[in-house]
Amino acid sequence: MNEWMHIIVSSVLFVVTLFAITKIGGKKQLSELSFFEYVSGITIGSIAGEVIMGLDGNLFHGVLAIVIFGSFTFLHDLLGIKSKKFSEFFEGKATVIIKDGKVMEENLKKEKYTIDELNSLLRQKNVFKTSDVEFAVLEPKGDISVLLKKELIPITPKDLNMPVAPEKETYTVIMDGNVMHDQLASVGKNKGWLDIELDNLGVTIENVFLGQVDSYGKLSIDTYDDQLQIPSPQPRKLLLAMLNKCQADLELFALGTESTSTKEMYNKNAKKLQEAINKVRPFLKE
Template sequence: MNGYLNIFFRSVIFILILFLITKVVGKKQISQLTFFEYVAGITIGSIAGEAVTGLEKNFLQGAFGILIFGFVTFLTDYFSLKSKKFRDIVEGSGTVIIKEGKLLEDNLKKEKYTIDNLLTLLRQKNVFNVADVEFAVLEPQGKLSVLLKKENRPLTPKDLKMKMPNEKEPYTIIMDGKIMDDALRWSGKSRGWLYTELEKMNATLDNVFLGQVDSYGELTLDLYDDKIKVPQPQQRPLLLASLKKTQADLEIFALSTECEKSKAMYQKNATLLQETIAKLEPYLSK
């Protein structure tokens, strides 16, 4: 029984040691590993396992070995931040695989990647034709960064010279049927506003699984009862429709009146309103 108790205490102590080392080294050790970090992580785990279960080994020596590897990893990351050359040696650098639509076979062989490996990485980027790629870099972590040729890239509002509104993060103001008062305050809303919006949507607070306020200040809900369909916010589409109707009415008034002064006034305001609609439509059409 003493042996099992000894393993228990060893396990707890080594878990704490590994946790502290991971906190010192940083999040990078558990996210995108370099070659060195990968080797160091495996070695630390092996030493910990041997120190925990290898009762014939020296406990303090195992802990000391882990501390050494943790310290070396910490120093490596520290000097990597200070020196670009050192960082390139330890972490590696990106390798260009495709340039100007041309596959660089020598670089591919240098990284010991086959054509099948490259095609697999491209398919993971939803690219099935090498000829569609303008530029591709194999990152040190083994991931492929791809830049498609201009004619193969998705069309964006910038390409159409359209001005789009800035998006803000949504605020989660209801979670599991409870109001998140801090988030509600950060969104610039009050409980009175929230209860009014819930009443408009025929929803009760207890039945709301998730409620969020978007960047336009509109409330969206997800209910516990999936059979109940929540009406979508209509304020912006209704406002856009009202503006377009008003602009159309002004044009009709300009055509129907015989007074030249009134005709000019209606036409002028119709033009101004049309320009305003063109500016606001990206904000109101969503």
């Protein structure tokens, strides 16, 4: 086998082998790899490069070495899932580094982190003062988990007992000027509806780079012309305004009639409509 053929055959063989190893290894991101997995990955890559370019090397010896390293990595992950003690031994345990706003100096030294490195990790979590932290843990992967003091945690709608509309997946229905019919059908819409919405926005489908429909059926688009201002359709706000007007009209009719029974009917229906508006208001706000 000449040099060129050796390089071609070995490259194809190792691409297939490495692909198989990575598929078996799962979908971990680089930042989620343990030190052992990281070193194993570098070693596997070094073996592949050495055998590919080492013209006197044995291809199958290289494949065997990669399979062995890949098997150890897979076995390490498998045992880590099955045994907590094994996982803690190889990957370490989470370490508390801040408690009640105070840095745990001994734990910080144990993990070989400096104050500057700690501050850098906190800034990545948008925290700039250690005194603002109730609890911070250094995870085995090297990132940090932070719990702010209760008075500094942002208020959520749940804290205020405010009902909010659920959010679901957004579907891309236009991509690079082409209609994605499967995605359009997934949101219960068709091409006719899309044409009407685009006509209301004053654009043609050929001018749309990206079009998406949210869980409420609202179409948002991005055109090729970045200078073009697209009006935002607000059908939900218009519906909310119409409901409020109807409720106000019922109250006005109640004030304008002399009949007690009619007045009672208008007030009763105005109250029912107001209750309905209160329930659907979170879904109709933009």
